[in-house]
Amino acid sequence: MTMTNLMSYLIPLPIILPAVAAALALLLGRHPLAQRLTAFFTLLALIALNGTMVWVVDHEGSHTLQIGGWDAPIGITLVADRLSTIMLTVSAIVLFCVVWYAISQGIRDGGDDEPVAVFLPTYLLLSMGVNVSFLAGDLFNLYVGFEIFLVASYVLLTLGASPSRVRAGVGYVMVSMASSLVFLFALAFVYASVGTINMAQIGERMGDIPDGTRAAIFGVVLVAFGIKAAVFPLDAWLPDSYPTAPSLVTAVFAGLLTKVGVYAIIRVxxxxFSDGSLDTLLMVVGLATMVMGILGAMAQADIKRLLSFTLVSHIGYMIFGVALGTAEGLSGAIFYAIHHILVQTALFLVVGLIERQAGTSSLRRLGSLAYISPVIAILYFIPAINLGGIPPFSGFIGKVMLIQAGAHEGGWLPWLLIGGAIATSLLTLYTMILVWSKGFWRDRRDAPEGALALARPAPLADVTDEVAFTDRDDVGRMPFGMVASTATLIAASVAVTIFAGPLTDITSRSAEALSDPAIYREEVLP
Incomplete structure (x- = not known):
């Protein structure tokens, strides 16, 4: 069997497998063990599948699959190139580790009154939507992918139906609906202008559109994707929505879903829009996102909200790389996205362990964690210094790649972004050390509200009863799977550092291909 024939079977599987598994998990709602095994092994298989596609694409070049018997640009085209397969693989690792974490937590805490049975089918549906977004070769199916994972995210965000989660969920739904509406307007403008929604053919025909019209359409597209990616000033919804969800849900939202928006910006x-007409605007947006996000993080007293603001801040690094419009900048943006997906997700999973151990994620109540649970301290410390950009970790490597790309581009604005990137990195390190100092190193008795804790940790329902910390009888009880899944994700982030050389080679080849739109068009269009 040739590689082309092999890829024709592999390309649709990241969409088909989670879809079938979601239906099967729903049918197995009364059989929790079978449901959990279905989700666990489906996502584990996706890691191997997507990793295989990365190897094939990197050695053989991009592959496309025409669905329904219609060739591009009329039919549905799935495109597996280096960028899409890399994102598929990293997302599969994250999705697997989070579901492992969720299963371990649910086995320990899941009660009859908690909607655990609906979590796994919805989670698999979210996985399918993410994979559709990465493989879509046209704007309409990119929109379909977005809507699939957004519908699933509405359910996951409001699990437990507590007032705070429903309130946050309503805000999230309204913002997502606005983003989807803007995306639909963008689709209409594109089709009215060029008569197609296939991305390769749109790019081919955009050169015939007046500059002003082309820039206006790109602006509408950027607003739609900017909301999903949470770039400034379209990021206000994120810190209010994500911290109210369970930590495992917040982890996959923060680590992965915002990067789908970044991926869409890179792709279009x-x-x-390869003429770079709005690159200056993107640079300004990237700088503002970095600076405003980290300033917001410094003002927070809750670890979840603090990490939500750092998430916004570090999206700015990826926008910086995209805005440079060079292969070097794109390579840095892709590498940094890989790093950030793994590290940010790991940190939110650690917060879930902290909540379980101490009953809260508020820095006003935390302390002594380094003594109470050295394992959690280690699990926090490694991704924290990685996010802060301490050498030789991947956060440092990614920032250096972007700074070098900006320096090679030259000009006062790239140098301004370099200054902003360095300042943001230092302030990120400061916030990470602040969490360590207050939550781990300080004696809990010295915390302003250190004597209080939640009655018990619960994965899918809010618990608001406050008791004395010494009266809790579940301190230190963490299932092995929760710790092991978090450690696995941290190990994956460390592996990015260890194998940074081969990985940057792949991201460089991906960026070089992206820098020449003709390559993509030749691969997609017959």
């Missing part, structure tokens, strides 16, 4: 900037 390189394939469709």
């Amino acid at each position: 900037r390189s394939v469709i």
Whole structure:
């Protein structure tokens, strides 16, 4: 069997497998063990599948699959190139580790009154939507992928139906609906202008559109994707929505879903709007996102909200790389996205362990964690210094790649972004050390509200009863799977550092291909 024939079977599987598994998990709602095994092994298989596609694509070049018997640009086209397969693989690792964490937590805490049975089918549906977004070769199916994982995210965000989660969920739904509406307007403008929604053919025809019209359409597209990616000033919804969800849900939202928006920006900037007409605007947006996000993080007293603001801040690094419009900048943006997906997700999973151990994520109540649970201290410390950009970790490597790309581009604005990137990195390190100092190193008795804790940790329902910390009888009880899944994700982030050389080679080849839109068009269009 040739590689082309092999890929024709592999490309649709990241969409088909989670869809079938979601249906099966729903049918197995009364059989929790079978449901959990279905979700666990489906996502584990996706890691191997997507890793295989990365190897094939990197050695053989991009592959496309035409669905329904219609060739591009009329039919549905799935495109597996280096960028999409890399994102598929990293997302599969994250999705697997989070579901392992969730299963371990649910086995320990899941009660009859908690909607655990609906969590796994919804989670698998979210996985399917993410994979559709990465493989879509046209804007309409990119929109479909977004809507699939957004519908699933509405359910996951409001699990437990507590007032705070429903309130946050309503805000999230309204913002997502606005983003989807803007995306639909963008689709209409594109089709009215060029008569197609296939990304390769749109890029081919955009050169015939007046500059002003092309820039206006790109602006509408950027607003739609900017909301999903949470770039400034379209980021205000995120810190209010994510911290109210269970930590495992927040982990996959923060680590992965915002990067789908970043992926979409990279794709349309390189394939469709490759003239760079709005690169200056993107640079300004990237700088503002970095600075405003980290300033917001410094003002927070809750670890979840603090991490939500750092999430916004570090999206700015990826926008910086995209805005440079060079292969070097794109390579840095892709590498940094890989790093950030793994590290940010790991940190939110650690917060879930902290909540379980101490009953809260508020820095006003935390302390002594380094003595109470050295394992959690280690699990926090490694991704924290990685996010802060301490050498030789991947956070440092990614920032250096972006700074070098900006320096090679030259000009006062790239140098301004370099200054902003360095300042943001230092302030990120400061916030990470602040959490360590207050939550881990300080004696809990010295915390302003250190004597209080929640009655018990619960994965899918809010618990508001406050008791004395010494009266809790579940301190230190953490299932092995929760710790092991978090450690596995941290190990994956460390592996990015260890194998940074081969990985940057792949991201460089991906960026070089993206920098020449003709390559993508030749691969997609017959």
